Amino acid sequence: MSEFQFKPDFYNSKADISMSVVSDASQVISPAQKINLALIGLGLLLLLIAWVGAGTLQPLVFFLSSIGLISIGGIRFALAQYKGRPEGIKNTGVMFGGMTHRGAAAWITAVVITGFYVALYWYPQYLEGLIRMMDPLSHLIRGQAANQWFLYGFLYTLAVLIMGVKFILKYRHNRYQVIRTFSVMFFQLGFAFLIPAFMMLMNQPEFYFTYFWPLDSYKLRPDWINNFISKGGLGLFLITISVIMTFIATPILTYFFGKRWYCSWVCGCGGLAETAGDPYRHLSDKSLKAWKIERWMIHSVLVFVTIMTLLLWANSAMQGGILGTASASFAKWYGFLIASMFSGVVGVGFYPIMGSRVWCRFGCPQAAILGIFQKFFSRFRITTNGGQCISCGNCSTYCEMGIDVRAYAQKGQNIVRSSCVGCGICAAVCPRGVLKLENGPTKDRTVIHVRRDEVGILDDSVF
Ligand code: SF4
């Protein structure tokens, strides 16, 4: 066969293979799944009707019907997708789906979520129908009418729970992933939703035990401390908890377990990223440039929040004599730029475009401080059995923090990166069992294990 005959045949067969892969991916949606998707779609439609006003007229009816259909459809979808399938993590079609590979569906979703965040922060009046729909539940567990933050907390928790079930089914053969996911679901439902609500029901301050300074920049601010002191014994107890979590528990727990104890097991931001954000983890930027930007940005935010807190204390000590209102406006800008725009609008709104950990990677001051501890004073590391690596790249592809795990594995070098949240997905998707998350002695944490082929010994029988 001449070169001229071969080339068209080769390219045609290549196109056929590509099409068959694409159609394989699209066949993942079976008729049963279409029914489940229809249930979710109907639930979303009812949510839309509630939003345009019906939620104010018939809150309970629209709450039960829309949330019920979305929950049932979502869980049935996850069960049908993974139950009964052979062991192993399936990411079939993830590089072809519009939702998971920056197609039109992903962009539309990003715009809708971003729009929701903008309305939530600055134009809650446009969410009135949805907020009123939450009144029955809010009265039941908080003893008062709903506001936009209760709506947000509820939808956030629902997303973590439904997508958490999906995650558990997908990774059900991996004990670490199952336990870790139960943990984030537990902390989100209990500590970030129910406990603060019950505290309000008891006429106590709304308090989030799983958020502390610097992530919750309010805690440790003088106005917050003074406010809680005025609440008496319970207020003092909550201040003590906050101080202990920031200055004692964080360094100790990070020394023993790395930043994973918080970022992948407790934190609500991490919880949403690990569950609802799981289909987008491969979209994280793995480039060296992104790594450089990440280090500058995240540490700048930490410096920013530290200076802001110190300024507020200085101003409070001088009773506003020198700084006037400057420190308060500094804090206001921090709240607008970092807490609202970055963590909410960009951090979650851009999941389908930039991956699930944009906030954790580029903006979270808590991740920055935990990362510093992890890098320099922790027992946590990922060990690599470099000789077993086949360079498939699965680990790097699915690292949500953009770490080029394969590069470490190829060198046989332990991974000690401040950004690693210890999610363990790299180890879970590795077909050769190369990677292992470990807590061990700090000595030789960054060791490179010499590869057998590099020292010229290729015969396995000698080992
Ligand atoms: S290196 Fe592995 S454990 Fe660390 S963040 Fe990436 S995927 Fe998760």
Ligand code: SF4
């Ligand atoms: S997934 Fe495992 S085998 Fe593949 S490149 Fe990573 S460490 Fe190597």
